[in-house]
Amino acid sequence: MFSAKLKPHGGIRPYSHKSLTRDIAIRPLAAPRQLIVPLRQHTGPAAVPVVAPGAILSAGQLIAEARERMSAPVHAALAGVVTDVVSGDQGYIKIKVNAPADQPLAPRLAAPDGLDDVHAMLSLIEQAGIVGMGGAMFPAADKIRMSLRYPIETLIVNGGECEPYLTTDDRLMREQAEFIIGGIRYLQAITHARQVYIGIEDNKTEAIARLDELCRQERNIEVVILPSLYPIGSAKQMIEAVTGRQIPQNRRSTEMGVLVQNVGTCIAIFHAIRFGKPVTHRVITVSGRAVEHPGNLLVPIGTPIKEIIGQCGGLKSQPARIVLGGPMMGRAVEDLATPINKGTSGLLLLNGDELPxxxxxxxxxxxxxxxxxxxxxxxxxxxxxxxxxxxxxxxxxxxxxxxxxxxxxxxxxxxxxxxxxxxxxxxxxxxxxxxxxxxxxxxxxxxxxxxxxxxxxxxxxxxxxxxxxxxxxxxxxxxxxxxx
Ligand code: SF4
Ligand code: SF4
Structure with missing residues (x-):
C-alpha cells in the first residue's frame, strides 16, 4: 500500500453527504411487480429484442442481442412474462414479474468450443453484457479487446467514488473484496498486466483496510491511497494520481499501456467467468434528505424508481430534484417510471436545501x-x-x-x-x-x-x-x- 504519486491538478472538494449511507450494508430489493428493461444500456446501438409479448422468461434469460460492436446483450433479471416490446434506441422490454421466491433460472453462460483461454474469457464477458459499471457504460469486452492492441503494463482498478452521496463502490469494496480480487486475476490473465493498482480515496478507510489485507497475499496487486478529490474517479485523473503520468488529450490510456476498470465491473467479470452469470442486477445508493430510509440496495435492472422509493420507506418530503447517478454528473428525471440501468450508481431524492x-x-x-x-x-x-x-x-x-x-x-x-x-x-x-x-x-x-x-x-x-x-x-x- 502506498499513497498517490501526485495530486492531479484541478478538482474540488464538495461536501460529501456520504455519511447518510456509507455505513449501511447492501440489502436486496424485494422483487418488483414489473421491470422496464431498456435496450440501450451501453455506448453503442440498441440491442435487438429476441422475445415477443407473451414469452415466458426464466431469470437470467437473454431478451435482446447485441447488434454490433459497442453494443451489449440484455438479460431478464427475474422470471416473468413479456408484456410489451418496443425496439430502437429508446426501446424497452416490459416484464410482468412472477415467482420471485422460487424462480426458474436460465442456463449458465458458456464459451463456444475451440477458443483459447483468453478468447473464452472475453466471450463470457461479452455474452454477460458487462458494461462499465462506474457509469461510462462502455462495453467491457470491447474495451479489453481494444486494449489488447497494445502491451498493457498496468491495470488500475478504480475505487475512486468521488461523487457526493454515492457509497456503492465503497460498500462493494468492504463487502465483496474477494470478488474484486477474483475479477482482477481474470483481467490479469487476459491482458498480462504486470502490475495492478487499486485506487481508493482516503475517506474510505474500511475499504482500504479490507483490500490491503487481501492484497498482502498477492504478488503484484497493491492498494494506492488517493486524496478525496472530485473528479479523481475519472480515468485520466486516476491514472495521473496512481502512476504520475498524464495522458495527453488526444490519446487513449490503453495506448500508454494502462487499462482502467471500475470495482463493480471487476465483480461482474468475476461472476461471468467463474459462474457464467450475466449482468441482471446492480448495487445503487438511494440517498438525499427527501427519502425516508437512505441505503445501498441490490436492484434488478429495469426496476422503476417508484418501486425503489416505496421500498425505502417512501418520501419524507416532495423532492425538489430526482437524480439518477451523482449530483455532479447525474441526470435529473421527473418520470417515476424511469428504470434503473446497468450504469445507474445512485438514486438521489434531494430537497431544496441540497441544491445550489x-x-x-x-x-x-x-x-x-x-x-x-x-x-x-x-x-x-x-x-x-x-x-x-x-x-x-x-x-x-x-x-x-x-x-x-x-x-x-x-x-x-x-x-x-x-x-x-x-x-x-x-x-x-x-x-x-x-x-x-x-x-x-x-x-x-x-x-x-x-x-x-x-x-x-x-x-x-x-x-x-x-x-x-x-x-x-x-x-x-x-x-x-x-x-x-
Ligand atoms: S466541466 Fe469541463 S471545463 Fe468544467 S471543470 Fe470539468 S472538464 Fe473542466
Ligand atoms: S466568474 Fe465563474 S466563469 Fe467567470 S472566471 Fe470566475 S469562475 Fe470562471
Whole structure:
C-alpha cells in the first residue's frame, strides 16, 4: 500500500453527504411487480429484442442481442412474462414479474468450443453484457479487446467514488473484496498486466483496510491511497494520481499501456467467468434528505424508481430534484417510471436545501474555474465563445476534452451554467462533424461522378473519332496490296 504519486491538478472538494449511507450494508430489493428493461444500456446501438409479448422468461434469460460492436446483450433479471416490446434506441422490454421466491433460472453462460483461454474469457464477458459499471457504460469486452492492441503494463482498478452521496463502490469494496480480487486475476490473465493498482480515496478507510489485507497475499496487486478529490474517479485523473503520468488529450490510456476498470465491473467479470452469470442486477445508493430510509440496495435492472422509493420507506418530503447517478454528473428525471440501468450508481431524492442556488450574474473574471478544471481548460473562455455560437473556437480551446464534470460550475461565484453550455456545445460539435462528414462524402461522390462522366465522354469521343478512319479504310478502292 502506498499513497498517490501526485495530486492531479484541478478538482474540488464538495461536501460529501456520504455519511447518510456509507455505513449501511447492501440489502436486496424485494422483487418488483414489473421491470422496464431498456435496450440501450451501453455506448453503442440498441440491442435487438429476441422475445415477443407473451414469452415466458426464466431469470437470467437473454431478451435482446447485441447488434454490433459497442453494443451489449440484455438479460431478464427475474422470471416473468413479456408484456410489451418496443425496439430502437429508446426501446424497452416490459416484464410482468412472477415467482420471485422460487424462480426458474436460465442456463449458465458458456464459451463456444475451440477458443483459447483468453478468447473464452472475453466471450463470457461479452455474452454477460458487462458494461462499465462506474457509469461510462462502455462495453467491457470491447474495451479489453481494444486494449489488447497494445502491451498493457498496468491495470488500475478504480475505487475512486468521488461523487457526493454515492457509497456503492465503497460498500462493494468492504463487502465483496474477494470478488474484486477474483475479477482482477481474470483481467490479469487476459491482458498480462504486470502490475495492478487499486485506487481508493482516503475517506474510505474500511475499504482500504479490507483490500490491503487481501492484497498482502498477492504478488503484484497493491492498494494506492488517493486524496478525496472530485473528479479523481475519472480515468485520466486516476491514472495521473496512481502512476504520475498524464495522458495527453488526444490519446487513449490503453495506448500508454494502462487499462482502467471500475470495482463493480471487476465483480461482474468475476461472476461471468467463474459462474457464467450475466449482468441482471446492480448495487445503487438511494440517498438525499427527501427519502425516508437512505441505503445501498441490490436492484434488478429495469426496476422503476417508484418501486425503489416505496421500498425505502417512501418520501419524507416532495423532492425538489430526482437524480439518477451523482449530483455532479447525474441526470435529473421527473418520470417515476424511469428504470434503473446497468450504469445507474445512485438514486438521489434531494430537497431544496441540497441544491445550489442559481441566480447567474456576469463573469467576474476571478479565475476559480481555471484552477478547478482537471483537464486544464479555460472554462470562462469556452463559455464566452459558446455564448456567441463560436463552436470552432471553443473546439480549438479543447471543448471536446471537457469531462462535463461540473467542477468549474461548482466553484463559479457568478453561478454561470458552464456545464450545461459545454454539454450543449459538445452536442453541437458532434452535429457539425456529422454534417461536415456528410458534406465531404457528398463532395467525394460528386467528384467521382464528374470523373466518371468525363472519362465516359472521352471514351465516346475517342470511339467517334476512330469511326471515320475505319469507315474510310472500309470504303477505300482496292489496291494491289489489298489481300483478295
Ligand atoms: S466541466 Fe469541463 S471545463 Fe468544467 S471543470 Fe470539468 S472538464 Fe473542466
Ligand atoms: S469562475 Fe465563474 S466568474 Fe470566475 S472566471 Fe470562471 S466563469 Fe467567470
Amino acid at each position: 442556488q442559481t441566480r447567474p450574474s456576469a463573469c467576474l473574471r476571478c479565475g476559480r474555474c481555471l484552477d478547478a478544471c482537471p483537464m486544464s481548460l479555460a472554462p470562462q473562455a469556452m463559455f464566452a465563445e459558446l455564448k456567441n455560437d463560436g463552436f470552432a473556437k471553443a473546439r480549438q480551446q479543447g471543448l471536446n476534452a471537457c469531462l462535463l464534470c461540473g467542477s468549474c460550475a461548482y466553484v463559479c461565484p457568478a453561478a454561470l451554467p458552464l456545464t450545461q453550455f459545454f454539454d450543449w456545445g459538445q452536442q453541437q460539435l458532434r452535429l457539425i462533424k456529422h454534417q461536415e462528414d456528410k458534406l465531404s462524402r457528398t463532395r467525394q461522390n460528386s467528384a467521382r461522378r464528374q470523373e466518371r462522366l468525363a472519362r465516359e465522354a472521352a471514351e465516346k469521343a475517342a470511339a467517334l473519332a476512330a469511326k471515320p478512319a475505319r469507315r474510310a479504310r472500309r470504303n477505300a478502292p482496292p489496291t494491289e496490296d489489298t489481300p483478295c
